[in-house]
Amino acid sequence: MIFTPEHPPRGTVRDWLTARAVDGGTAIVFPETEETLTWAALRTTAEQMARGMYALGIAKGESVAIIHPNGRAGIEALYAALYGGFRATMINLAAGPDAIAYALEHSRARYAFVHHSQIDIYETVAPKGMALLDPNDLEVNADLPELSAEDHALLMYTSGTTGKPKGVVHSHSSLLAGGWTTAMAHELTAQDRGFCVLPIYHINGLCVTVMGALVSGGSLAMVSRFSARKFWAQADQGGVTWFSVVPTIISHLLHGAAAPGPAVCARLRFGRSASSALAVETQSAFETRFGVPIVETMGLTETAAQILSNPLPPGLRKIGSPGVPFGNEVRILLPDLTEAPTGTEGEIAIRGPNVMREYLFNPEATAASFAGEWLRTGDLGRIDEDGYVFVTGRLKELIIKGGENIAPREIDEVLYTHADVVEAAAFARPCKRYGETVEAAVALRSGADLSGQELIELCTQRLGGFKSPEVIHVLAELPKGPSGKIQRLKLADLIPIDAA
Incomplete structure (x- = not known):
């Protein structure tokens, strides 16, 4: 041939x-x-x-x-x-x-x-x-x-x-x-x-x-x-x-x-x-x-x-x-x-x-x-x-970390398995090392005493270290649109880079 x-x-x-x-x-x-x-x-x-x-x-x-x-x-x-x-x-x-x-x-x-x-x-x-x-x-x-x-x-x-x-x-x-x-x-x-x-x-x-x-x-x-x-x-x-x-x-x-x-x-x-x-x-x-x-x-x-x-x-x-x-x-x-x-x-x-x-x-x-x-x-x-x-953005919400596609919802679903998590959304954060890295935001049930690190460990057990968030932010409420849908793409702008 x-x-x-x-x-x-x-x-x-x-x-x-x-x-x-x-x-x-x-x-x-x-x-x-x-x-x-x-x-x-x-x-x-x-x-x-x-x-x-x-x-x-x-x-x-x-x-x-x-x-x-x-x-x-x-x-x-x-x-x-x-x-x-x-x-x-x-x-x-x-x-x-x-x-x-x-x-x-x-x-x-x-x-x-x-x-x-x-x-x-x-x-x-x-x-x-x-x-x-x-x-x-x-x-x-x-x-x-x-x-x-x-x-x-x-x-x-x-x-x-x-x-x-x-x-x-x-x-x-x-x-x-x-x-x-x-x-x-x-x-x-x-x-x-x-x-x-x-x-x-x-x-x-x-x-x-x-x-x-x-x-x-x-x-x-x-x-x-x-x-x-x-x-x-x-x-x-x-x-x-x-x-x-x-x-x-x-x-x-x-x-x-x-x-x-x-x-x-x-x-x-x-x-x-x-x-x-x-x-x-x-x-x-x-x-x-x-x-x-x-x-x-x-x-x-x-x-x-x-x-x-x-x-x-x-x-x-x-x-x-x-x-x-x-x-x-x-x-x-x-x-x-x-x-x-x-x-x-x-x-x-x-x-x-x-x-x-x-x-x-x-x-x-x-x-x-x-x-x-x-x-x-x-x-x-x-x-x-x-x-x-010239690529200007993405219609999809995939996180691209080191060339690998990571679906945010896959991380969301693991976070939602914890009884204290009421709202969850993973999102991309720009990163010099990987291009993008994974972070997530959660809102917890009233009175819950749960740290972001505990949730990271949960994700690592289920998804492996590469897909798991490096930081999980605990918020009072996640941003939502008129229909009540969480606005994932706003999270990186709303949360300061050094927030934890």
């Missing part, structure tokens, strides 16, 4: 992995373990595991959960599911027990690949009857069915404004198109090696780096997690030519003591920032300190990651804009869903081969997310005369 910038990839992930195996070469190196995984070995393992899964009676198109951090076992499980024609169901390890339990239940997965480090959480939240898949036991071969480009390939959960995670479904076609938009925008070739530090259970890590390498024929260096202290040494050891990260990581690298050596700087073509807005000052300071250009981009789980990107140097990079569309189309919609004139603010909408197929088992949410063929992103923005998009 050959990557062509002019046309989205045809066929299935199975087709592309087979083609890469025939071509030969390295697929992934793992600096932490010094392992090397070739395309041929990856294809052989994926095929054997897939045949073993059919021998167990798992059906084509069935959800198979993957509960893994980055690593060889996780990538082999992912490709086995994709190669076999199953719906690879990526479980967000940072989502907290409630969200993980919901995803496993909602996906209707009967089997799961589980990393040894995740056994405890799996045993706590797994639905009754779910079984573990051991790659070492998948030895009985069965025939593989034919696959089509429109067969389901990926299921990834993302929080919505209702607080209930929604299962985004991608086909082989849209999943490959996600890698294609990245390869096209960044001019990736077989000589490029990406640095995968973002988790592959996040759409950025999976589509931008993993699918980008598959489509372009390049390779990856993969580590289990981001480390500011080790980043540049691992980049050197892995021989990377580009990396994709989020603004939080760029900020950590900028303020860290470590710096890249001359060989790393000479090899790096660019760094890529996505998932939330990158501060202008941070981008400029990073480029000044390290001499590595940063390309700001924008993507969604629903679009297999990238929808917008700035061009590579010497192309025009507009600081403060995530760029122009590559491989898809963008327009700005007015409230009546007609196209807005140039420079006019409205809702950003996307059309292209990388757009999701549906929200699993949720036709109402699927229908509400589209205006004809255009996916409504929920983000507000405008397009300038050069076609660059």
Whole structure:
């Protein structure tokens, strides 16, 4: 299979992995373990595991959960599911027990690949009857069915404004198109090696780096997690030519003591920032300190990651804009869903081969997310005369912390489980480290003696530390509109930053 910038990839992930195996070469190196995984070995393992899964009676198109951090076992499980024609169901390890339990239940997965480090959480939240898949036991071969480009390939959960995670479904076609938009925008070739530090259970890590390498024929260096202290040494050891990260990581690298050596700087073509807005000052300071250009981009789980990107140097990079569309189309919609004139603010909408197929088992949410063929992103923005998009806000109330979407209502519901909480609302607070951080406000029943710290501990137990508020403000009453609805978006302005 050959990557062509002019046309989205045809066929299935199975087709592309087979083609890469025939071509030969390295697929992934793992600096932490010094392992090397070739395309041929990856294809052989994926095929054997897939045949073993059919021998167990798992059906084509069935959800198979993957509960893994980055690593060889996780990538082999992912490709086995994709190669076999199953719906690879990526479980967000940072989502907290409630969200993980919901995803496993909602996906209707009967089997799961589980990393040894995740056994405890799996045993706590797994639905009754779910079984573990051991790659070492998948030895009985069965025939593989034919696959089509429109067969389901990926299921990834993302929080919505209702607080209930929604299962985004991608086909082989849209999943490959996600890698294609990245390869096209960044001019990736077989000589490029990406640095995968973002988790592959996040759409950025999976589509931008993993699918980008598959489509372009390049390779990856993969580590289990981001480390500011080790980043540049691992980049050197892995021989990377580009990396994709989020603004939080760029900020950590900028303020860290470590710096890249001359060989790393000479090899790096660019760094890529996505998932939330990158501060202008941070981008400029990073480029000044390290001499590595940063390309700001924008993507969604629903679009297999990238929808917008700035061009590579010497192309025009507009600081403060995530760029122009590559491989898809963008327009700005007015409230009546007609196209807005140039420079006019409205809702950003996307059309292209990388757009999701549906929200699993949720036709109402699927229908509400589209205006004809255009996916409504929920983000507000405008397009300038050069076609660059500038994001100005969000229609939705999602909190974006370090590139991860957090639904405020999910936090509200945990707070409301405490008998003394009468009113509750989580909200975003601007934060230099994460872009946004989580705070919440509550009103308590008369006579209650309850501290914000006790409620934070409750949230941590249910949601995990990442989603939990850093501060909870106890107020006499939360602001409300004429209908009595709590006005969440007013809270950050009403409550001083140093209030506690």
